[in-house]
Amino acid sequence: MNSYTPKLITIFREGYSLGTLRADAVAGVTVAIVALPLAMALGIASGASPDKGLVTAVVAGFLISALGGSRVQVGGPTGAFVVVIFNVIAQHGYDGLLIATFLAGFILIAAGVLRLGQMIKFIPHPVVTGFTAGIAVIIASSQVKDFLGLSIAEVPAEFVPKWQAYFGAMASTSWVTLGIGAGSLAIIILLRRFAPKLPAFLIAVLVSSIAVVVLKLPVDTIGSRFPDIPAGLPMPSLPEISLAKIAAVMPSAFTIAFLAGIEALLSAVVADGMIGTRHRSNQELIGQGVANLGSAMFGGLPATGAIARTATNIRSGAQTPVAGILHAVFLLLFVLFATDLMAFVPMAALAAILFMVAWGMSEYERFLALLRMPNSDRAVLLLTFGLTVLVDLTVAIGVGVTLASLLFMARMAESVEIDASRGQDTDRDSEDLDQRDSLPDGVEVFRINGPFFFGVAGELLNTLRRVGQSPKVIILRMRLVPLLDASGLQALEEFIRQAEISGAKVILSGVQPQPRSMLERVELGADSGRIQYAPDFARAQDMALGLA
Numbered sequence: 056m057n058s059y060t061p062k063l064i065t066i067f068r069e070g071y072s073l074g075t076l077r078a079d080a081v082a083g084v085t086v087a088i089v090a091l092p093l094a095m096a097l098g099i100a101s102g103a104s105p106d107k108g109l110v111t112a113v114v115a116g117f118l119i120s121a122l123g124g125s126r127v128q129v130g131g132p133t134g135a136f137v138v139v140i141f142n143v144i145a146q147h148g149y150d151g152l153l154i155a156t157f158l159a160g161f162i163l164i165a166a167g168v169l170r171l172g173q174m175i176k177f178i179p180h181p182v183v184t185g186f187t188a189g190i191a192v193i194i195a196s197s198q199v200k201d202f203l204g205l206s207i208a209e210v211p212a213e214f215v216p217k218w219q220a221y222f223g224a225m226a227s228t229s230w231v232t233l234g235i236g237a238g239s240l241a242i243i244i245l246l247r248r249f250a251p252k253l254p255a256f257l258i259a260v261l262v263s264s265i266a267v268v269v270l271k272l273p274v275d276t277i278g279s280r281f282p283d284i285p286a287g288l289p290m291p292s293l294p295e296i297s298l299a300k301i302a303a304v305m306p307s308a309f310t311i312a313f314l315a316g317i318e319a320l321l322s323a324v325v326a327d328g329m330i331g332t333r334h335r336s337n338q339e340l341i342g343q344g345v346a347n348l349g350s351a352m353f354g355g356l357p358a359t360g361a362i363a364r365t366a367t368n369i370r371s372g373a374q375t376p377v378a379g380i381l382h383a384v385f386l387l388l389f390v391l392f393a394t395d396l397m398a399f400v401p402m403a404a405l406a407a408i409l410f411m412v413a414w415g416m417s418e419y420e421r422f423l424a425l426l427r428m429p430n431s432d433r434a435v436l437l438l439t440f441g442l443t444v445l446v447d448l449t450v451a452i453g454v455g456v457t458l459a460s461l462l463f464m465a466r467m468a469e470s471v472e473i474d475a476s477r478g479q480d481t482d483r484d485s486e487d488l489d490q491r492d493s494l495p496d497g498v499e500v501f502r503i504n505g506p507f508f509f510g511v512a513g514e515l516l517n518t519l520r521r522v523g524q525s526p527k528v529i530i531l532r533m534r535l536v537p538l539l540d541a542s543g544l545q546a547l548e549e550f551i552r553q554a555e556i557s558g559a560k561v562i563l564s565g566v567q568p569q570p571r572s573m574l575e576r577v578e579l580g581a582d583s584g585r586i587q588y589a590p591d592f593a594r595a596q597d598m599a600l601g602l603a
């Protein structure tokens with residue numbers, strides 16, 4: 056079936072030209088340059104070693120692009136896994152992580168076969184933002200020792216004891232190490248500000264490594280921390296598997312599968328918004344599952360779609376999954392022929408890279424925007440964030456989703472109105488089948504019926520894509536929408552943004568007080584200039600005539 060066909064096969068069926076190959080090759084090289092220092096840094100932050108991150112980027116990156124359901128998705132190790140991997144290695148050893156990753160691969164494949172790819176839209180936006188921001192805080196916290204060069208024999212895993220240990224060891228700060236870390240951080244920030252097309256991560260690593268070697272600075276490097284890094288790819292194998300080991304790591308396997316599925320599908324949605332395509336969510340899950348099986352067999356880490364690398368791939372001109380495949384090939388060449396160069400990279404430079412990764416993951420603007428939402432959305436956001444940082448990621452997601460569901464049901468109960476009149480609600484009954492009969496040319500109309508919440512948030516953009524040629528004016532009839540939550544609001548914002556890109560004007564018709572109040576919170580009210588409001592559909596049609 057088409058929904059289970061990898062995008063790579065679809066691309067080759069459509070025809071693949073030499074010009075497309077050139078564009079994909081340029082994008083592949085660019086993404087590989089970005090992924091190289093990042094994979095090493097994530098491998099170390101996860102409690103493993105830099106070569107494990109590179110193996111993951113090569114094997115899983117290749118399989119995700121070759122078998123996934125997205126046209127331009129790039130996969131590999133990501134920051135979302137750092138906390139989970141670190142804890143699994145601490146509790147079950149590296150063999151336990153490999154078994155958990157292997158099991159997660161089968162779980163992802165099963166999820167794709169069972170058509171659970173659409174379930175992502177039932178994860179509320181405040182939950183996703185809360186645990187992503189929480190992971191960002193944990194990643195940044197884990198790098199303080201290497202950034203400052205603190206003398207701490209064993210850094211506690213828990214958040215509060217970790218910072219207590221940091222404050223207790225502040226007197227041991229190495230100013231040379233801090234200088235390397237701060238210099239690397241400054242290079243990344245300045246390049247992103249003034250030369251965003253240059254590979255800031257790689258340049259920071261190169262400059263700091265050269266400075267350490269030439270000046271013979273006494274700082275910790277990959278070579279001093281990991282003196283026996285193997286060159287090349289290992290032979291595929293798996294550790295000894297028993298029922299007892301499977302039972303021990305099964306909860307971690309489900310957590311890995313959940314995170315991989317969520318981040319991969321979120322990344323695919325972002326890619327769709329950037330290039331105007333539609334991914335195949337179930338095939339994407341299957342591709343992610345196979346990639347995690349492959350990564351585990353080669354001794355790698357869990358992998359998923361990487362939003363930042365996928366966006367870089369798109370901005371670099373990628374046309375097809377071949378770009379992601381070539382990114383893995385270029386990384387493989389480094390693993391085969393240049394692994395020895397890793398030894399010169401200072402740990403403080405990798406800490407600076409991970410600080411920037413954490414800053415990007417935090418999505419602070421979205422976090423602050425959600426803090427302006429009603430108390431229920433704020434509660435879900437802050438509770439998920441707090442539990443992620445202080446307790447456990449799995450607990451945070453479970454509690455966040457449960458609380459969001461309960462609050463949603465409560466809000467829906469409050470939004471129900473009982474009409475005591477015996478007559479028909481003519482406005483609701485008439486808002487129906489003939490709405491398109493009197494539409495002017497260049498005007499499209501959609502009627503949203505029911506609460507616009509996270510479960511239906513993505514359908515609006517999909518409907519706009521199915522229309523084909525972009526209209527000049529889009530009327531959204533919202534009289535039957537009693538409730539707009541944070542996720543629905545985000546989708547509506549994205550819809551308006553996509554309409555603006557295509558040159559279409561948006562008119563909202565019959566907006567109820569709660570949705571209107573939510574829109575005004577994000578500066579999409581009547582005075583924003585981005586959208587127009589009409590009291591009813593008839594007035595909206597008159598307004599559309601003047602805009603079309």
